[in-house]
Amino acid sequence: MKGRLLPILILILVIAGVWLTVNYFGALETLIAQESALRQLVANWPVASFAVGFCLYLLASLVPGTTGKAVVYGWLFGFWTGLVIVSLALALAAVIVCLVVRVLMQDMVQRRFETWIVRLNEGLARDGAVYLVLLRLMQAPYSLTNYAAAATSVRLRTLGWTTLLGMLPSNIAFVLAGTQIPTLQTVVDDGLWSLIDVRLFAALSLLVLAPLAARWLVRFWLADADEA
16 A cells, blocks of 8 residues: 555646646636637637647646536537547547546545445446446436446446446537527626527437336337246
């Protein structure tokens, strides 16, 4: 454990640095002040803007508590580019966090999140990778799921694609909401949830309920098959 102490301390310092950076440069007040310049920059340098935007979103996704990012990216990059950045960055961040925790802090996480890990193991034993998809669809705590997955036998690539697939509906919803923002001042005045209309929320609800219904139907069919 002593041999791991220095890497863990370094990791904590890095996370703290990323958190401070994201909260400064990602603050809505900062973006509002530079709104016109940012839009012009993205228009003039689309490839470079994509790369920088992806890296910033990835860094922000490594730190718990940095919410609202997808809405801002929908506003800045548009629907398709914003959706690609958000989806890939969240999937890659989940893999990175899981890998780091497994290497440096697995014992600590096992003690701290024992109950959550037990539930995750039970779900994986029952439903396999589908359970991870369902957790993402049902908006289970993103960071907590990544930490707990590190203490299981889940493969990194499995965590990556289940995150990509399971978070796609919510990513679509929030990025789409961002494209409807006339200015960022709207976010400050009305709040993030006011940007999601009834139809968008209903569609998201159906996308969440569909896999649950499918799983119930599969279990019902298997139960009938066993009885027959």
